[in-house]
Amino acid sequence: MYALVDGKNFYASCHRIFRRDLEGKPIIVLSNRDGNVVARSDEAKALGIKMGQVFFETKELREQNEITVFSSNYEFYGDISAKLMSLLTQFAPDVEVYSIDEAFLQLEEYTGIYPSYQDLGRDIRIKIKQWLHIPVGVGIAPTKTLAKVANKLAKKSPDLVCVLNTPEAITEALEDFPVEDLWGVGRQSAAKLRNVGIKTAAQLRDVNDDWIRQVMTVNGLRLVHELRGRPCKLLEVNPPPRKSICTEPGFGHVIPDLSQINDALTVHLSRICEKLRRQESLCGAVTVWLRTNPHRKTPINGQPAKQYSNSVTVRLPHPTSSTLEIIKYAESGLKAIFKFGYHYARVGVMLTDLVPADYRQAGVFTQGPDERLIRLSRAMDKVNKRYGHDTLRMASQLYNPEWPMKPQWLTPRYTTQWEDILEVS
Incomplete structure (x- = not known):
């Protein structure tokens, strides 16, 4: 069994760790040059702010709803992410870091510690919230692709946990799951599938192997096998070096x-x-x-x-x-x-x-x-x-360059810079 743990509204949640006064209040996080919205809290989503929306278009909403704005602070996010991934090793020894806020866990050795996978997922969510103050969703299933599906469904669950560990539960989940939302299905592939009447993950799971190999190559065939509960994408605990x-x-x-x-x-x-x-x-x-x-x-x-x-x-x-x-x-x-x-x-x-x-x-x-x-x-x-960066640098690097972006709402790097550590009076 695999678990996919995903930080909910990760960038916005990171800022709430040191700003507890922002609980329940709308937050948006901006891109590198403060040009676009790259992250939103649930409260900001409810107000109609869209991912990628140009920042100046939100002026009226911000004035009406007291939305808190932050510039991207990637050094801070990276450090919180490292802490999150380290904490996940408390629940499983094999952890694959998939992105800054997502990780796969291999759960075979831990089936007997908890009464059920639902209890395990609930314990992960509660303890990460307690230890790091980051809300997470947990999806558990027999393959990584199904764990991705379960994780998406977990976001609609009251306890942010979804377990797909029986054929009946998997079929029920896939029958209403849009094919374009599947992990590994791009826009062009989704269009091809919809043109032949394949609109849900359950319909894709039941297609003929030879046909799917012709339409979506061997990667599409692996996806179909994963939807059938046969693991084809193994855990990459030590990911290969980048090619570029x-x-x-x-x-x-x-x-x-x-x-x-x-x-x-x-x-x-x-x-x-x-x-x-x-x-x-x-x-x-x-x-x-x-x-x-x-x-x-x-x-x-x-x-x-x-x-x-x-x-x-x-x-x-x-x-x-x-x-x-x-x-x-x-x-x-x-x-x-x-x-x-x-x-x-x-x-x-x-x-x-x-x-x-x-x-x-x-x-x-x-x-x-x-x-x-x-x-x-x-x-x-x-x-x-x-x-610190640029203590030693190339001679072609100007000491006081004029080109860098100057984010207007940049927060302190609370966990990585001594001068930014919070002082308690």
């Missing part, structure tokens, strides 16, 4: 200057190079892209807003994880695609062709990565982990 690592942050305002864009590129490339070394990989190619805001219509300095976007991939002479080496090639790519006369909104960078850290293959004209630079980058990681 990327980031595309927006600026606080549009930027026409190459030096500031280069600074932003250096800062964010340094961050993803840390992730590269953390998963013990080397990078063989780096892609850089640059673009203006395609939705911007207002003139800039009396000039109409011109649009431009471009990208370039630079292949490294040898795979490396050295920030210094990768930045050199990324900066050359940025200079190749940069054009004067445009006001840029985003710069993106992606590391691809990733190989294990012990991979070494000398080329005809190169001997391989400079091991000294790789060791230097790892030493910088240790210093920055202990003393």
